[in-house]
């Protein structure tokens with residue numbers, strides 16, 4: 104049978120794993136840990152999430168103070184033209200497109216307090232997909248409607264053997280089936296932090312990993 108994910112250690116685990124029990128050490132370690140983007144309110148969060156697409160969080164954090172000095176609120180941002188933003192965000196990938204999205208959002212939403220709090224509302228705004236919406240909802244402490252699937256989650260979850268799907272939406276659906284809703288907001292970031300710190304793309308540090316007893320990739324490497 105054709106394998107769906109080249110980096111996957113193997114197939115979706117055939118035996119029914121109690122994933123929530125298996126993942127508890129991860130939740131204990133990372134639950135509630137703030138996202139690495141350096142935001143101080145929901146306006147800053149939404150701006151940084153949009154700018155960080157295909158960029159490292161560190162690069163975006165570095166330009167954040169200059170950006171928010173010029174544009175401290177959505178209301179202030181709504182007075183700008185996209186080209187006004189270019190100087191501050193010129194090092195950002197797809198900066199012109201992102202500048203237009205930000206100004207369009209500012210004009211449409213108007214006030215920081217009116218930033219949507221649901222996936223439907225957030226994804227109706229330009230430049231915000233499901234992953235970004237899940238991040239914004241999680242960091243805002245709002246009710247989870249899905250699970251964050253970023254590049255780290257895309258790598259870690261198939262390695263663990265929770266699924267052998269490769270598409271973010273399929274991985275998210277599978278996670279939503281095996282993880283109770285009360286854990287959804289934190290689940291994605293738990294996998295993401297694990298991927299950032301331990302389960303790196305090359306040479307994952309499996310011996311230090313809290314979930315190696317249930318990991319398909321690790322089990323396979325021990326044979």
Ligand code: SF4
Nearest residue numbers: 302307309312315318
């Ligand atoms: S045991 Fe290794 S491959 Fe599995 S999740 Fe941990 S670091 Fe990643």
